[in-house]
Each structure stands twice: as C-alpha cells, then as structure tokens.
Amino acid sequence: MLKKMKIILLVGMFSTGYSLLCSAAHISRAELLAVGCFSCHGWEGIGAKRIPKLSKLTKKDISESLHGFKTGEERSTIMGRHAKAYTDEEITLLAEYFSNLKNK
Numbered sequence: 001m002l003k004k005m006k007i008i009l010l011v012g013m014f015s016t017g018y019s020l021l022c023s024a025a026h027i028s029r030a031e032l033l034a035v036g037c038f039s040c041h042g043w044e045g046i047g048a049k050r051i052p053k054l055s056k057l058t059k060k061d062i063s064e065s066l067h068g069f070k071t072g073e074e075r076s077t078i079m080g081r082h083a084k085a086y087t088d089e090e091i092t093l094l095a096e097y098f099s100n101l102k103n104k
Contacts, residue, residue: 032098033090036082037098045098054098062095 002014037054041047045054068074068082070091086094 028097030093033086036100037094040078041098043051044078045101055101057099059095059099062098063091066094 037045040051041054045056047053057065065074066079066083066086067088069076069079070086072080074080083091
C-alpha cells in the first residue's frame with residue numbers, strides 16, 4: 001500500500017511538473033526579461049509619475065536609452081545598473097517587447 005502511494009505521488013509530481021514546464025514554454029524570452037522592469041514601469045509599461053511610459057516609446061528610443069544607460073552616456077540612478085547586465089540581444093528583445101505593447 002505504501003509503495004503504491006509513493007508511485008502515485010511521484011506520477012502526480014511529474015505530471016504537474018510537466019504541465020508547468022509546458023505552460024512556461026509559452027512565455028517568450030522577452031517576457032521573462034521584462035518581468036524585471038514591471039516593478040517600476042508596470043505590467044504594461046505604463047510607468048508612474050517620473051518613471052517613463054515604455055509603451056509610448058519606439059523600439060529605437062528604448063534601445064538607444066538602454067545602450068546609453070549601459071555605457072554611462074545617459075545618467076540614471078537605477079537604470080545603469082540594470083542595463084549593464086543586459087546583452088545587446090536582450091536590449092533588442094526588451095525594446096521590441098515594450099514598443100509592441102501599444103499595439104495590443
């Protein structure tokens with residue numbers, strides 16, 4: 001009886017894990033990167049007070065700003081720290097993601 005319970009639990013855990021993995025497969029890399037932006041810029045890039053509304057910016061504007069923060073050409077308190085951690089590809093993904101929010 002105990003052995004059957006262990007097997008049932010294991011099967012349940014694996015099927016739940018598999019379901020979660022399949023669900024996660026539908027999340028794009030850009031969406032995963034954007035999660036780090038949500039606490040300040042909001043779920044839909046709407047910003048608040050002095051925080052820019054990313055959904056109103058073009059891909060080019062977002063990309064140029066992130067590169068400027070990364071190199072230090074653009075001054076910031078927080079964004080420089082974030083941007084330095086992004087690769088050029090990740091900056092492109094983020095710029096595409098937020099610039100496309102206005103089209104949804």
